[in-house]
Amino acid sequence: xxxxxxTPLLSLENVRVEFGGLVALNDVSFSVSRxxxxxxxxxxxxxxxxxxxxxxxxxxxxxxxVNFPQAGKQNLRPHQLAxxxxxxxxxxxxxxxxxxxxxxxxxxxxxxxxxxxxxxxxGLTRGAKSEAQLRTDALEALDRLGVADFxxxxxxxxxxxxxxxxxxxxxxINKPSLIMLDEPASGLDESELDEFxxxxxxxxxxxxxxxxxxxxxxxMPLVDRLVxxxxxxxIATGTATEIRSNPDVLAAYLGVDE
Amino acid sequence: xxxxxxxxxILNDLLGGITAGVVIGLVALSLVLIWQxxxxxxxxxxxxxxxxxxxxxxxxxxxxxxxxxALISVAAGFVLGGATERVLVRPLYGKADINPIxxxxxxxxxxxxxxxxxxxxxxxxxxxxxxxxxxxxxGAPTGLSPFALFQIIAAISVMAATALLFRFTKLGLQLRxxxxxxxxxxxxxxxxxxxxxxxxxxxxxxxxxxxxxxxxGDTGLYPANMETVFIAGFIAAxxxxxxxxxxxxxAGVVIGVVMQFVNDYFNSGYAGFVGVILLIVSLLIRPQGxxxxxxxxxx
Numbered sequence: 001x002x003x004x005x006x007t008p009l010l011s012l013e014n015v016r017v018e019f020g021g022l023v024a025l026n027d028v029s030f031s032v033s034r035x036x037x038x039x040x041x042x043x044x045x046x047x048x049x050x051x052x053x054x055x056x057x058x059x060x061x062x063x064x065x066v067n068f069p070q071a072g073k074q075n076l077r078p079h080q081l082a083x084x085x086x087x088x089x090x091x092x093x094x095x096x097x098x099x100x101x102x103x104x105x106x107x108x109x110x111x112x113x114x115x116x117x118x119x120x121x122x123g124l125t126r127g128a129k130s131e132a133q134l135r136t137d138a139l140e141a142l143d144r145l146g147v148a149d150f151x152x153x154x155x156x157x158x159x160x161x162x163x164x165x166x167x168x169x170x171x172x173i174n175k176p177s178l179i180m181l182d183e184p185a186s187g188l189d190e191s192e193l194d195e196f197x198x199x200x201x202x203x204x205x206x207x208x209x210x211x212x213x214x215x216x217x218x219x220m221p222l223v224d225r226l227v228x229x230x231x232x233x234x235i236a237t238g239t240a241t242e243i244r245s246n247p248d249v250l251a252a253y254l255g256v257d258e
Numbered sequence: 259x260x261x262x263x264x265x266x267x268i269l270n271d272l273l274g275g276i277t278a279g280v281v282i283g284l285v286a287l288s289l290v291l292i293w294q295x296x297x298x299x300x301x302x303x304x305x306x307x308x309x310x311x312x313x314x315x316x317x318x319x320x321x322x323x324x325x326x327x328a329l330i331s332v333a334a335g336f337v338l339g340g341a342t343e344r345v346l347v348r349p350l351y352g353k354a355d356i357n358p359i360x361x362x363x364x365x366x367x368x369x370x371x372x373x374x375x376x377x378x379x380x381x382x383x384x385x386x387x388x389x390x391x392x393x394x395x396x397g398a399p400t401g402l403s404p405f406a407l408f409q410i411i412a413a414i415s416v417m418a419a420t421a422l423l424f425r426f427t428k429l430g431l432q433l434r435x436x437x438x439x440x441x442x443x444x445x446x447x448x449x450x451x452x453x454x455x456x457x458x459x460x461x462x463x464x465x466x467x468x469x470x471x472x473x474x475g476d477t478g479l480y481p482a483n484m485e486t487v488f489i490a491g492f493i494a495a496x497x498x499x500x501x502x503x504x505x506x507x508x509a510g511v512v513i514g515v516v517m518q519f520v521n522d523y524f525n526s527g528y529a530g531f532v533g534v535i536l537l538i539v540s541l542l543i544r545p546q547g548x549x550x551x552x553x554x555x556x557x
Contacts, residue, residue, distance in 0.1 A: 056445065058441070077444075078441070078444035078445055079444045079445075079447055079448060079449050079450065080447075081445060081447065082445075082446060082447025083447060087445075088445050090441075090442065090445075094439060094441075094442045096434065096435050096438045096439055096442070097438060098434065098438060099431070099434060099435070099438070103431055103434075106428070106431060107431050107432070107435045107443070107446055107448070108446045130428070131427065131428050134428065170446070174447075
């Protein structure tokens with residue numbers, strides 16, 4: 001395990017989210033720092049996706065705060081995340097259907113300067129140059145994940161496992177400091193799972209990783225820390241070994257009343 | 259021999275049809291741009307373009323040059339389009355599909371009424387910057403005038419510029435991404451709301467180019483002067499499938515040419531039916547539009 005930086009990249013602080021009368025998250029706190037992989041697990045409906053959505057600004061907290069201490073930001077809107085060094089992949093893959101694989105990855109590179117309206121419209125050098133750079137970076141990102149051969153294909157023409165890699169390439173093109181992966185293992189076969197586990201371990205060297213995952217065999221050996229949610233509350237945090245033997249967690253997963 | 263070909267009635271009609279058709283294509287393109295970015299059928303598209311043209315072309319009274327006035331019209335279209343999205347359309351996202359239709363039909367009537375109140379309903383004739391007398395070939399007219407040639411070149415240039423913008427620039431990619439999957443685009447750092455405003459601004463600017471062309475010369479500028487071409491453009495966009503700028507353009511040219519032939523060989527009164535018949539036939543053959551790749555369309 002690489003060294004964990006002390007200032008967290010993301011920190012949820014007593015976050016509460018209500019939808020109408022329903023409490024989706026209650027007093028949820030956890031943090032993610034550079035160099036660690038944090039897994040967010042819990043039974044269906046526990047609030048994992050809501051926790052991701054509130055972190056990304058798709059949902060506003062009813063109470064509490066979503067902090068990005070390293071970026072010095074708080075409660076960001078979705079479009080501000082990239083600028084703050086945060087990338088997120090979606091459940092499924094979320095590729096733009098009518099755009100090629102390469103264009104999809106290029107669309108992820110929105111932080112770079114240049115390419116504003118006027119330069120794009122009249123094709124001035126600055127815009128043109130940064131676009132060439134963006135293209136190169138996108139191809140590199142695809143190459144790093146071993147899927148550069150598919151650059152000119154449309155998302156409908158490539159296998160699911162490849163699309164997942166493309167969506168990760170798109171998230172990585174901005175060199176984020178925190179990556180949020182929403183169910184990275186879903187829909188992948190054995191060998192693809194191994195590849196993804198390796199890839200995520202590799203990411204830890206240069207950033208913080210937080211992931212929501214159902215597949216316990218995939219997530220347990222991979223993560224440094226687990227945060228277990230049940231009915232919108234954090235019922236346990238700890239290493240995989242600690243969580244495995246935690247009676248509250250067992251009860252939540254097995255549906256045993258205490 | 260060549261002279262007789264050039265002067266032939268068929269070639270005359272073909273050229274006249276193409277000239278009218280490219281403008282129909284421009285109107286269709288502007289409708290497709292808005293449909294693609296915000297899934298709103300903008301019934302006020304023609305009226306907005308007319309209004310922008312009034313703002314620009316009344317500057318002729320201040321002895322400004324035709325081209326400067328044309329530029330002001332397009333800029334006014336850009337601003338009017340952006341402002342309309344921001345003020346009238348944005349509150350309607352996520353509501354029932356009928357809401358924006360009702361609002362835009364209302365806006366159409368409002369704009370025509372305001373234009374009549376400010377500038378009166380009397381057509382205002384604008385001198386074309388190029389002659390509208392047909393080129394002659396051995397003393398016989400060819401069906402194409404210098405102004406018509408300008409019209410074709412201007413329309414094709416605007417379409418090409420739009421296509422290049424969407425296809426090859428980062429801005430175009432952002433526009434496409436915002437239209438296809440706004441949530442994902444937001445996560446990637448795209449200011450989706452701004453781009454929707456920009457989509458409307460660009461589209462209305464394109465519409466204003468069409469309105470400037472139509473208002474110059476015989477038709478003149480008056481509050482309802484875009485209605486006929488708007489209906490033709492609307493039909494062209496529907497035939498093209500609403501998702502395909504190229505299809506909209508091609509459909510526009512086909513409608514323009516067919517109308518011209520019907521006008522010439524039958525009765526000018528029939529021309530209005532032609533578009534509707536073409537629309538019905540195309541919807542019967544391929545309801546999703548002739549040029550869309552996917553079979554599903556959200557209407």
